[in-house]
Amino acid sequence: MNCFKEGEYILIRYGEKKFLRKLLPKYSLNIKKQVLKFDEVIDKPEGIKIGNFEIYRPTLEDIILLGFERKTQIIYPKDAFYIAFKLDLNKEKKVLEFGTGSGALCAVLANLAGEIWTYEAVQEFFKTAQKNFKKFGLKGNVKFHNLDFSKANVPENFFDAAFVDVREPYPHLEKVHKALKEGGVVGFLLPTANQVIKLLESLEKFFGNVEIVEILQRQYKTVAERFRPEDQMVAHTAYLVFGRKLISS
Amino acid sequence: MNCFKEGEYILIRYGEKKFLRKLLPKYSLNIKKQVLKFDEVIDKPEGIKIGNFEIYRPTLEDIILLGFERKTQIIYPKDAFYIAFKLDLNKEKKVLEFGTGSGALCAVLANLAGEIWTYEAVQEFFKTAQKNFKKFGLKGNVKFHNLDFSKANVPENFFDAAFVDVREPYPHLEKVHKALKEGGVVGFLLPTANQVIKLLESLEKFFGNVEIVEILQRQYKTVAERFRPEDQMVAHTAYLVFGRKLISS
Amino acid sequence: MNCFKEGEYILIRYGEKKFLRKLLPKYSLNIKKQVLKFDEVIDKPEGIKIGNFEIYRPTLEDIILLGFERKTQIIYPKDAFYIAFKLDLNKEKKVLEFGTGSGALCAVLANLAGEIWTYEAVQEFFKTAQKNFKKFGLKGNVKFHNLDFSKANVPENFFDAAFVDVREPYPHLEKVHKALKEGGVVGFLLPTANQVIKLLESLEKFFGNVEIVEILQRQYKTVAERFRPEDQMVAHTAYLVFGRKLISS
Amino acid sequence: MNCFKEGEYILIRYGEKKFLRKLLPKYSLNIKKQVLKFDEVIDKPEGIKIGNFEIYRPTLEDIILLGFERKTQIIYPKDAFYIAFKLDLNKEKKVLEFGTGSGALCAVLANLAGEIWTYEAVQEFFKTAQKNFKKFGLKGNVKFHNLDFSKANVPENFFDAAFVDVREPYPHLEKVHKALKEGGVVGFLLPTANQVIKLLESLEKFFGNVEIVEILQRQYKTVAERFRPEDQMVAHTAYLVFGRKLISS
Numbered sequence: 001m002n003c004f005k006e007g008e009y010i011l012i013r014y015g016e017k018k019f020l021r022k023l024l025p026k027y028s029l030n031i032k033k034q035v036l037k038f039d040e041v042i043d044k045p046e047g048i049k050i051g052n053f054e055i056y057r058p059t060l061e062d063i064i065l066l067g068f069e070r071k072t073q074i075i076y077p078k079d080a081f082y083i084a085f086k087l088d089l090n091k092e093k094k095v096l097e098f099g100t101g102s103g104a105l106c107a108v109l110a111n112l113a114g115e116i117w118t119y120e121a122v123q124e125f126f127k128t129a130q131k132n133f134k135k136f137g138l139k140g141n142v143k144f145h146n147l148d149f150s151k152a153n154v155p156e157n158f159f160d161a162a163f164v165d166v167r168e169p170y171p172h173l174e175k176v177h178k179a180l181k182e183g184g185v186v187g188f189l190l191p192t193a194n195q196v197i198k199l200l201e202s203l204e205k206f207f208g209n210v211e212i213v214e215i216l217q218r219q220y221k222t223v224a225e226r227f228r229p230e231d232q233m234v235a236h237t238a239y240l241v242f243g244r245k246l247i248s249s
Numbered sequence: 250m251n252c253f254k255e256g257e258y259i260l261i262r263y264g265e266k267k268f269l270r271k272l273l274p275k276y277s278l279n280i281k282k283q284v285l286k287f288d289e290v291i292d293k294p295e296g297i298k299i300g301n302f303e304i305y306r307p308t309l310e311d312i313i314l315l316g317f318e319r320k321t322q323i324i325y326p327k328d329a330f331y332i333a334f335k336l337d338l339n340k341e342k343k344v345l346e347f348g349t350g351s352g353a354l355c356a357v358l359a360n361l362a363g364e365i366w367t368y369e370a371v372q373e374f375f376k377t378a379q380k381n382f383k384k385f386g387l388k389g390n391v392k393f394h395n396l397d398f399s400k401a402n403v404p405e406n407f408f409d410a411a412f413v414d415v416r417e418p419y420p421h422l423e424k425v426h427k428a429l430k431e432g433g434v435v436g437f438l439l440p441t442a443n444q445v446i447k448l449l450e451s452l453e454k455f456f457g458n459v460e461i462v463e464i465l466q467r468q469y470k471t472v473a474e475r476f477r478p479e480d481q482m483v484a485h486t487a488y489l490v491f492g493r494k495l496i497s498s
Numbered sequence: 499m500n501c502f503k504e505g506e507y508i509l510i511r512y513g514e515k516k517f518l519r520k521l522l523p524k525y526s527l528n529i530k531k532q533v534l535k536f537d538e539v540i541d542k543p544e545g546i547k548i549g550n551f552e553i554y555r556p557t558l559e560d561i562i563l564l565g566f567e568r569k570t571q572i573i574y575p576k577d578a579f580y581i582a583f584k585l586d587l588n589k590e591k592k593v594l595e596f597g598t599g600s601g602a603l604c605a606v607l608a609n610l611a612g613e614i615w616t617y618e619a620v621q622e623f624f625k626t627a628q629k630n631f632k633k634f635g636l637k638g639n640v641k642f643h644n645l646d647f648s649k650a651n652v653p654e655n656f657f658d659a660a661f662v663d664v665r666e667p668y669p670h671l672e673k674v675h676k677a678l679k680e681g682g683v684v685g686f687l688l689p690t691a692n693q694v695i696k697l698l699e700s701l702e703k704f705f706g707n708v709e710i711v712e713i714l715q716r717q718y719k720t721v722a723e724r725f726r727p728e729d730q731m732v733a734h735t736a737y738l739v740f741g742r743k744l745i746s747s
Numbered sequence: 748m749n750c751f752k753e754g755e756y757i758l759i760r761y762g763e764k765k766f767l768r769k770l771l772p773k774y775s776l777n778i779k780k781q782v783l784k785f786d787e788v789i790d791k792p793e794g795i796k797i798g799n800f801e802i803y804r805p806t807l808e809d810i811i812l813l814g815f816e817r818k819t820q821i822i823y824p825k826d827a828f829y830i831a832f833k834l835d836l837n838k839e840k841k842v843l844e845f846g847t848g849s850g851a852l853c854a855v856l857a858n859l860a861g862e863i864w865t866y867e868a869v870q871e872f873f874k875t876a877q878k879n880f881k882k883f884g885l886k887g888n889v890k891f892h893n894l895d896f897s898k899a900n901v902p903e904n905f906f907d908a909a910f911v912d913v914r915e916p917y918p919h920l921e922k923v924h925k926a927l928k929e930g931g932v933v934g935f936l937l938p939t940a941n942q943v944i945k946l947l948e949s950l951e952k953f954f955g956n957v958e959i960v961e962i963l964q965r966q967y968k969t970v971a972e973r974f975r976p977e978d979q980m981v982a983h984t985a986y987l988v989f990g991r992k993l994i995s996s
Contacts, residue, residue, distance in 0.1 A: 001431065002430075002431065011458070013457060013458045018458075045431045045432075045496055046431040046432030046494075046496075047431050047432050047433075047457070047493060047494045047495045047496040048495075048496055049457065049495055049496075049497075054457040054458055054493070054495065056432050056457075056458060056493050057432050059335075059337035059434065060334070060337055061334065061335065061337070077334065078331070078464070080334075081330050081331050081333070081334040082327070082330050082331075084330070084334075085309075085310065085326065085329075085330040085333075085357070086308075086310065088308035088309055088310070090360050090361065091340055108334070111339050112339065112361055181251075182250065182251065182294045182295040182296050183295030183296050183305050183306050184296075185308065191973075191975055192973045192974055192975040193476055193691035193694075193695065193974040193975060194695060194972060194973060194974055196469075196476055196691075197473050197476050197691065197692060197695075200471060200472070200473035200476070201473045208262060208296070208298065208303040208305075209260070209262045209267075209303055209305060210471045211468070211471065212468070212469035212470075212471055213466060213467065213468055213469065214466070214467040214469070214478075215327070215464065215465070215466055215467075216464070216465040216466075216467065217462060217463070217464055217465075218462065218463040218464075218465065218982055219460070219461070219462055219982075220445075220461035220462065220463070220488065221461075222449060222459045222460070222461055223449070224446050224449035224450045225941060226938075226939045226941060227442055227445055227446050227449070227939055227940040227941055228938055228939040228940060228983060229463075229982050229983035230982055230983065231981065231982060231983060232979055232980070232981060232982055233979070233980055233982035234978065234979060235965060235966075235976050235977055235978060235979055235980035236975060236976035236977065236978060239469065244296060244303070244305045245295075245296045246296050246297075246298055246303065247294055247295075247296040247297055248298075440724075440726055441723075441724045441725055441726040442725040442726060442940035442943075442944065443723060443724060443725055443944060445940075446940065446941060446944075467733055468733075474690075474692060475689075475690045475692060476690055476691040476692055477689055477690040477691060477734060478733050478734035479733055479734065480732065480733060480734060481730055481731070481732060481733055482730070482731060482733030483729065483730060484716060484717075484727050484728055484729060484730055484731035485726060485727035485728065485729060499929065500928075500929065509956070511955060511956045516956075543929045543930075543994055544929040544930030544992075544994075545929050545930050545931075545955070545991060545992045545993045545994040546993075546994055547955065547993055547994075547995075552955040552956055552991070552993065554930050554955075554956060554991050555930050557833075557835035557932065558832070558835055559832065559833065559835070575832065576829070576962070578832075579828050579829050579831070579832040580825070580828050580829070582828070582832075583807075583808065583824065583827075583828040583831075583855070584806075584808065586806035586807055586808070588858050588859065589838055606832070609837050610837065610859055679749075680748065680749065680792045680793040680794050681793030681794050681803050681804050682794075683806065691974055694967075694974055695971050695974050698969060698970070698971035698974070699971045706760060706794070706796065706801040706803075707758075707760045707765075707801055707803060708969045709966070709969070710966070710967035710968075710969055711964060711965065711966055711967070712964070712965040712967070712976075713825070713962065713963070713964055713965075714962070714963040714964075714965065715960060715961070715962055715963075716960065716961040716962075716963065717958070717959070717960055718943075718959035718960070718961070718986065719959075720947060720957045720958070720959055721947070722944050722947035722948045725940055725943055725944050725947070727961075737967065742794060742801070742803050743793075743794045744794045744795075744796055744801065745792055745793075745794045745795055745796075746796075
């Protein structure tokens, strides 16, 4: 059996709440007068229930949502999941990312693709993303660059997919286009309609097969006798724009 | 350059419409009096625009949506994408699927996980799924079984994740529970509220950390001067239920 | 008892389908080899069930959705309902409408407010709206004008509320502002984000307390054993913008 | 000019926030170091802007959302608006309501229909609703009853429409059916899927033309340069079920 070891991160579920904690001796989680002593978790198997606490190893989603330090608005898993698939990832693919931010999307891409090159102009974000990766032992297939993408020396016809998450993606379209292989997929994340409109104005010179999508996630209560949606939901994170590299005939 | 070759599948985009076609000599696509002759596509690079036709290699999403033969309601990519991530897949993971259907989810899982064992009781579906995989040259890491899961000889403590897409998942909970490793993730797809309610009644004996989710995808028009959502959308495909294997303490 | 009379309009529900028909002798409704003979409906009470046909008098919603001739995109009841309330209508209120269209919103406003003045520049629409009202005997508290609003002689400080449903509302803001009483409510219906953005740029000079809203209606299947949302829904009709008349201090 | 008078309620908008206040001398509203002195509002016209404060008379929606005391979950205006129209109200209609609650829906119905009879079993709610009506001078066409509907002496074939908002509507279906005129419209508000399923099981004996609807309201930011939906929204209030009185043939 692959039991919990001292020092690893654990996911604790209590009622509707979730917690991500480092499993350290003598530590505990206190909630509503209930106590989970971490000493009782060490060397126990995953999926154990102690009192009303359930303990698991965290999934990547748990790590991103509960464990990542955020200096920026993170990309929500609902969006990150969708993006990774639209980019048609698998282990053979090389991906370019511009706008590393806190590294949330990067962690998802790294889990699925072969190689990620990610660029972040702001040093603070660059460091935060790396710290997040290190803290949770995430994949080593990511090359972090603390550079404005416009100043970066990026290979041409090299990437299978690219994702751009910066406020002003418009000046970078040509460079992203060049960096992609023929048929490469590009994606953009933009919070406002104004940004999407502006992007559409210059996009079609470089990219075709354009799609714009919003993903909404509706969570439900898990009580059998009162099945119904949660009261509140996230109404908007961003518009996602996708396209494919066009070449001149 | 990696040009289009005779016999491969191509994605053609014309205006808002998409087509998946086998690239055969002398064939063509006719739409609104415009003609795309396939002979002009062979040996051309991906991303080429001929008249108003754009031509790409299809992504896995394109293949599932446009190319898969359907004997059952397929799992939509918006759901398949989300499921794959909730199951926390990567190349090291082994996945159990019950209810292969037309193989749409299976194709997504196979693209991301290391090994898939999938079960389908209905012979017609079993054959359709295999045909779909063969037609598009999809991954060989899938073991297809034409068996009712309840009669299958499934290894215990073996799978990292399991997904169940059958009308009556309730009798199979214990067997799925046993097949999963400690901490394993389980998912269910259920179209009606009645099914979710019934599942919740027996679920918590075996699985914890339960979440119920609906994913809604809102598509937007891609014209810069008239940015707005599409008129119609898919309002409901299914409720998705996820949990983690609990063990008795 | 207030039985069905020859010549009136009836609503017929059969399974999930609805029909609006004029109740004429010797006529019938044929659907899936079932026949409803209208002679059997005349002089019967409302709410009667004949075979699998249910027969009622139509509500205003039924009349608009099933009975109105449409020369334009009509305002959906889900939006019309919301608009009428945002305009804070009751029997004492006078309402200005610009863009009569097919008269759908006008019919809702007329049912609730005291007096409606409606303007429509296109003669064909102007006639259609009047025909729709006449056909269903709708309220006589509407003054139809076949005029471009910008050329109309409209009283000032006269209306409690105004609604503008034209492609280019921007040039009319000042005139609408003048026509409203102090504190008057204004509403706009705009299909695209571009229109809303343009409206917002000039709106705040004239109107305050601005709100922008989209109303989504999700319909459910009505079978007890399979409770779930319908497969498809209307994803977008329009953005609704509301404000209150500002006066200079 | 119809200026603000001492003692009336005013709606104050400041940035994205709204406040409902009684206009009393010497009072003021303080927000982010800005002060609105109510003495400067008295005798001023509606729609005046003082500093960054806009002042209006409240609409019925403002009164319900900001002014009503709530002992129960109130019916949201988005739902109340829709209900009122589904019930096909106008000044000639008599409406039965069971489950007065805090009186929010009752206030909407009273504003549009001719006569409302409302029943509330819980004395505390009965008093709250009346207090809310009195406080804002709402319509006198409502007969409040502090009675369980099952014990009430209700006239038969009397009401044009009925609305039921109680946890267990099932035992009351026959009585509601009798109270309605032929063709009368009935509505129910139910938060959980379980309740809807149970209602559907007994509904069709009494009511036809059944529809089940959820209304979602998506609010947008009102800044021209950054047009986008609000971050959060109300994901669920209740399922609304509507039907028409069936009579036996």
